[in-house]
Amino acid sequence: MHRLLLESHNETSVDGYQRDMNFDANMVIILAALLCALILALGLNSILRCAMRSSAAVAQRTGLKKRELRKFPVAAYGSSEVEITVTECAICLSEFADGERVRVLPPCNHSFHKTCVDTWLLSHSSCPNCRHSLIELHVVGSD
Numbered sequence: 368m369h370r371l372l373l374e375s376h377n378e379t380s381v382d383g384y385q386r387d388m389n390f391d392a393n394m395v396i397i398l399a400a401l402l403c404a405l406i407l408a409l410g411l412n413s414i415l416r417c418a419m420r421s422s423a424a425v426a427q428r429t430g431l432k433k434r435e436l437r438k439f440p441v442a443a444y445g446s447s448e449v450e451i452t453v454t455e456c457a458i459c460l461s462e463f464a465d466g467e468r469v470r471v472l473p474p475c476n477h478s479f480h481k482t483c484v485d486t487w488l489l490s491h492s493s494c495p496n497c498r499h500s501l502i503e504l505h506v507v508g509s510d
């Protein structure tokens with residue numbers, strides 16, 4: 368009698384072990400599926416990021432390159448290196464102070480703070496005051 372109890376006890380524990388094994392196998396499948404989903408999501412994410420970066424590059428093509436910006440003269444306001452015909456920056460609407468770095472746009476002689484106009488010209492290719500194109504100047508040449 369005692370022995371029978373022991374056997375039946377052993378059997379249930381074996382059943383339980385097999386159930387654990389099945390459970391483990393299911394878990395492995397679920398984990399593998401989750402891993403696949405994660406890899407897929409990461410892949411999609413990087414594809415999206417790539418697409419966004421290339422569209423941003425297209426948008427930036429309307430502005431000037433830093434290399435092109437350097438062709439426009441920069442002078443300290445108040446010095447006589449370059450003639451500055453205006454007294455205030457049309458972008459931030461504040462008056463130039465002596466010694467401030469001012470960039471002069473050659474086709475129209477409009478002058479702006481260097482930092483103000485540089486930010487503008489990275490996304491636009493014309494004078495912020497009179498809309499004179501600054502790309503023509505370099506491609507065709509000016510008179």
Ligand SMILES: [Zn+2]
Pocket residue numbers: 456457458459460461479480483
């Ligand atoms: Zn300014």
Ligand SMILES: [Zn+2]
Pocket residue numbers: 472475476477494495496497498499
């Ligand atoms: Zn201008």
